[in-house]
Amino acid sequence: MSKQDQGSTPSPEKANEDQGFAMQDIRSSKNLAAFTEVVESRRSVRKFTDTPIPDDVLEDCLRLAMLAPNSSNLQPWEFYVIETPDKRSKANKICMNQNAARTANKLIAVVARTDTWRDHAKQNISDFPDGKAPKKVRDYYEKIVPLDFLRGPAGVISVAKWGMTKAVRQFKGPIKTPCYTYDDIKNWAMYNTALAAENLILAIRAHGFDSCAMGGFDEPALKKLLKLSDHHHVVMMIAAGERAERGIYHSQFRFDYDKFVKRV
Ligand SMILES: Cc1cc2nc3c(=O)[nH]c(=O)nc-3n(C[C@H](O)[C@H](O)[C@H](O)COP(=O)(O)O)c2cc1C
Numbered sequence: 001m002s003k004q005d006q007g008s009t010p011s012p013e014k015a016n017e018d019q020g021f022a023m024q025d026i027r028s029s030k031n032l033a034a035f036t037e038v039v040e041s042r043r044s045v046r047k048f049t050d051t052p053i054p055d056d057v058l059e060d061c062l063r064l065a066m067l068a069p070n071s072s073n074l075q076p077w078e079f080y081v082i083e084t085p086d087k088r089s090k091a092n093k094i095c096m097n098q099n100a101a102r103t104a105n106k107l108i109a110v111v112a113r114t115d116t117w118r119d120h121a122k123q124n125i126s127d128f129p130d131g132k133a134p135k136k137v138r139d140y141y142e143k144i145v146p147l148d149f150l151r152g153p154a155g156v157i158s159v160a161k162w163g164m165t166k167a168v169r170q171f172k173g174p175i176k177t178p179c180y181t182y183d184d185i186k187n188w189a190m191y192n193t194a195l196a197a198e199n200l201i202l203a204i205r206a207h208g209f210d211s212c213a214m215g216g217f218d219e220p221a222l223k224k225l226l227k228l229s230d231h232h233h234v235v236m237m238i239a240a241g242e243r244a245e246r247g248i249y250h251s252q253f254r255f256d257y258d259k260f261v262k263r264v
Contacts, residue, residue, distance in 0.1 A: 014129070034206075038202055038205050038206045039202065041205060042201065042202065042205040042210070042211075043210065043243075043248045043252060044100075044211075044212045044213065044248075045100065045210040045211065045212055045239075045241075045243045045244075045247040045248055046098070046099045046100040046103075046212055046247060046248075046249060047099050047100070047103050047243075047244040047245075047246060047247035048100075048103040048104050048105060048210070048239070048240075048241030048242055048243065048244050048247060049241065049242045049243070049244045050105070051105065051241065051242040052105050052241075053105050053106050053204075053207075053209050053240060053241060053242075057207045057209070058081070058106060058240075060203065060207065061200055061203035061204050061207060062079055062081075062200065064199055064200070064202075064203035065077075065079065065196045065197070065199045065200035065203060066196060066199075067199065068192075068195040068196040068198070068199040069195060070192045070195065070196070071188065071192055072121075072124070072140075072141075072145060073120075073124055074116070074117050074120045074121065074124070074145070074192070075116075075120055075192075076112055076113050076114070076116055076117065076120070076188070076189040076192050076193060077110065077111065077112060077113070077189075077192065077193040077196045078110075078111040078112075078113060078232070079108055079109070079110055079111070079196075079200070080108065080109040080111060080226050081106060081107075081108050082107045082108070082109065082226075087225060087226075088107060090225050091107055091109075091222065091225060091237075092107070094217050094218050094221045094222045094225060095107070095214055095216065095217045095237055095239075096216050096217065096218075098212075098214060098216055098239075100212035100214060100239040101214065101237065101239050103239075103241065103244065104212075104239035104240055104241045105240060105241035105242070106238075106239075106240045106241065107237065107238075107239055107240075108200070108237065108238045108240065109222060109226060109234050109237055110193060110194075110196065110197045110200070110234070110235045110236050110237070110238060111193070111226075111228065111232050111233065111234055111235065112186070112189035112190045112192070112193035112232070112233045112234075112235050113189055113231055113232055113233075114182070114185045114186055114188075114189045114231045114233070115229075115231035117145065117149050117185075118146070118149075121141040121142070121145045121146070122141070124137070124141050125137065125138050125141050125142070147161070147178065148176075148178045148179055149178075149179050149185060151179075151180070151181070151182070155180075155181075158180040158181065161178050161180060162180055165177065165178065186233055189233065190233055190235050193235045194235055194236070197213065197235060197236055197238065200238060201213060201238065204238075204240050208242075209240055209241060209242055209243075210240065210241065210242065210243040210247070211238050211239060211240040211241075212238070212239045212240075213236045213237075213238055214236060214237040214238070214239060215236055215237075217234070217237050219233075219234050222234055222237075
């Protein structure tokens with residue numbers, strides 16, 4: 001697939017291809033085995049070899065990251081591949097000089113943005129595949145989506161939304177909880193972006209490389225280094241490279257399944 005094809009205006013042929021792909025029964029022992037192997041062999045690796053991740057591999061991993069499901073296709077994410085030697089050595093330090101950061105071939109900041117929803121709503125209309133966006137789609141992105149995010153001066157819209165949702169809930173039934181505060185929007189952007197981060201981690205593993213997600217970094221320092229605004233939030237850093245000997249510190253373990261799964 002060319003780089004253009006990965007863009008946001010798929011051709012009708014691409015749409016048909018997607019449709020056919022979605023209709024196919026992808027259940028097969030081969031697919032399941034491959035997926036299981038990727039998930040089960042992924043570990044947080046803290047020491048990498050000097051082997052580089054080829055650029056085309058990294059690009060494919062980032063492409064797969066961006067195929068993550070996301071609310072209303074608003075894609076609130078960004079990925080900063082920290083490459084320049086000066087920035088990289090500063091970033092290592094900002095990641096507390098953790099082994100994973102220091103030895104990684106690639107260091108990526110996965111960033112959530114709270115200020116792109118409006119442009120991305122418009123772009124969902126302009127880039128709609130298969131011709132002009134239907135009225136339902138336009139109404140959704142022009143009316144419903146702004147209602148979800150807008151807060152108004154001094155939160156006046158939020159207060160109105162709060163009253164309105166409370167009334168609808170009481171008299172009509174369930175209504176989607178909108179964003180009332182900036183933190184609601186931040187949470188929204190961060191959980192969407194975290195899904196892309198997981199896709200990225202699994203894609204790196206599927207390509208035969210490894211990674212370590214890192215929350216251990218100084219966010220203000222990183223934002224300064226990357227010249228990010230108040231509307232950018234670093235969800236996690238991802239160190240990636242080829243697993244070195246003794247790059248995994250101990251066996252993987254999780255608590256009991258029953259502790260977490262509730263059948264209700
Ligand atoms: C959001 C997040 C933040 C993490 N932060 C760090 C970190 O700063 N340093 C580190 O060595 N590992 C970090 N990890 C890796 C976890 O410690 C690791 O995923 C966990 O212990 C389970 O081990 P496993 O990934 O090998 O299954 C982080 C993982 C996640 C998902």
